[in-house]
Amino acid sequence: MNQVTEQAVLDQLKHIVDPDLRKDIVTLGFVKDLTIDGGDVSFRIVLTTPACPVKEAFETEARQLVGALDGVRSVRVVMDAEVPKGRGISGNMALPNVKNIIAVSSGKGGVGKSTVAVNLAVSLALDGAKVGLMDADVYGPNVPLMLGLADQQPSAFNGQITPLEAHGVRMISMAVLAPADKPMILRGPMLHGIVRQFLTDVNWGKLDYLIVDMPPGTGDVQLSLAQLVPVQGAVLVTTPQTVSIADVRRALKMFETVAVPTLGVIENMSYFVPPDMPEKRYHIFGEGGGSRLAAEYNVPFLGEVPLGLEVRESGDAGVPVVIAEPDSPQAKAFRKVAEEVARQVSIEAMKPELQIVSRAG
Ligand SMILES: Nc1ncnc2c1ncn2[C@@H]1O[C@H](COP(=O)(O)OP(=O)(O)OP(=O)(O)O)[C@@H](O)[C@H]1O
Ligand SMILES: [Mg+2]
Structure with a gap:
């Protein structure tokens, strides 16, 4: 032998x-x-x-x-x-325990950023990754509600805030730090301070992915994040409508100017499947806008998520649809989108190795 x-x-x-x-x-x-x-x-x-x-x-x-x-x-x-550590080149404050920071953004409000951020985070955790979720929507924070954490308060340990945890995801939000009935008036520098605090004063522990739910638009918070830390990439959420797409285009440009690569476009509320006629698809907001936009800007199309009552209901109930209704078309779509995001993150992260490999061989 x-x-x-x-x-x-x-x-x-x-x-x-x-x-x-x-x-x-x-x-x-x-x-x-x-x-x-x-x-x-x-x-x-x-x-x-x-x-x-x-x-x-x-x-x-x-x-x-x-x-x-x-x-x-x-x-x-x-x-x-083993999720590779990203090579983000924006911002220079190092977060050695966090491998990849991913911003979930959009041009327009109400397209489902927070819903996507929450289901993306929970999906990645279900896949076995260590995941944090930072609610950077300081004025309209609703991540805690969607994760069923709205009535909880984080504790402090050794001068750091211990994030709350639900469905395998560690989370911090203004909503669990400041009383909800007090209106917040914050200027640019204060916003910057809050973003910095969320990054440095929260004991995130070791994370494969830190998902950041962004406020709508292209404002101070987006810039602060990019200026503070290396952001591995932005995922842009859109609906199939042209109005929304024009706004996404603006967001894409903004991230480009602050050296944050766009990992891709997610189209939300793509079509409606009537529960009693599952073979039907109604394209309420138009069709194919997200994939056209991705093609035009030469960024990956990360997938489409259909409209569904389950998404809103489970969001309101504090149990994300990927957990509450795992067999629904929406949950399956979110799981697939999460897989695709993870894939794009590792392709980005492995780029230097690929160059070294190709030079050597
Ligand atoms: N695929 C979907 N099917 C059904 N309802 C959805 C879907 N995606 C989001 N929604 C609902 O649409 C509403 C807006 O979603 P969400 O809060 O996630 O948007 P957003 O972009 O974060 O908004 P904002 O700009 O205010 O932060 C919520 O009530 C949510 O439950
Ligand atoms: Mg939101």
């Missing part, structure tokens, strides 16, 4: 190519802890997104490829994920 070598195993695994990063998993450094004990081979494959769509295919392929080697008796593959 042949002696199985490390090189032989790696040569086999080199046949597995990551479709997004377009390199093989050995070159990308995804194969870890390879041990060979006689004919028993074991290793981990560490992917860059928690709910990688190719996970199962990779596992099967790895098992078959290595199993086909002469002398191999058993193959043990452990599939794992």
Whole structure:
């Protein structure tokens, strides 16, 4: 019987190519802890997104490829994920424990930013990631309501605020720090101070993703965030309407000027599926606006989320639709969008490695 070598195993695994990063998993450094004990081979494959769509295919392929080697008796593959730290270049305050900051923004109000931010955060947590959600809508904070945390108050520990937690997501919001019945009048510098406090005075712990729910428009909060910290990317929410799309265009430009890459466009309220006629789709606000916009600006289209009573009802009840009605078309759409966001984040993050790899090879 042949002696199985490390090189032989790696040569086999080199046949597995990551479709997004377009390199093989050995070159990308995804194969870890390879041990060979006689004919028993074991290793981990560490992917860059928690709910990688190719996970199962990779596992099967790895098992078959290595199993086909002469002398191999058993193959043990452990599939794992490690979200890479983004290389955002905006702002210079380092947050060493936070790997990726993602801003959920839009040009216009009421298009579903907060709903998207909440369901995105919970979906990523369901996929196994460590997730924080920062409600940066200082004037109209409604994330706590959507997460069922509206009547809770965060505690302090060692001079830092401990974020509240629901559905696996750590959250901070002005709504749980300031009494709701007091109107807030804040000038630019004060807003800047609040954003800074949310970032530095909150004990977020280790996070794969910090999702930031932005106020509507292109104002001080957006600029403060970008000036303070490296933001890995912005996702822009729109409805299919042209009015809204013109506003998204403005948001896209703004992020460009502060060196925040646009990870992509999410179209919300895309169409309505009548519960009694699930085969029907009504395009109430028009059709295809989000994907056209994404194509025009050469940014990824991250998906569309249909209108549904479940979304609003579960939001009002404090249990996001991805938890309350996981089989609804809306929940499935949100889960898919989250997968796509994670995918774009790791593509952005892996860009330098890809350059080094291509220079070397
Ligand atoms: N896909 C959807 N289906 C049904 N209702 C939705 C959907 N998305 C959002 N909504 C509802 O639309 C309303 C506005 O959503 P949301 O508060 O998330 O928007 P927003 O963009 O954050 O608003 P603002 O600009 O005020 O912050 C909410 O009542 C929400 O429940
Ligand atoms: Mg909002």
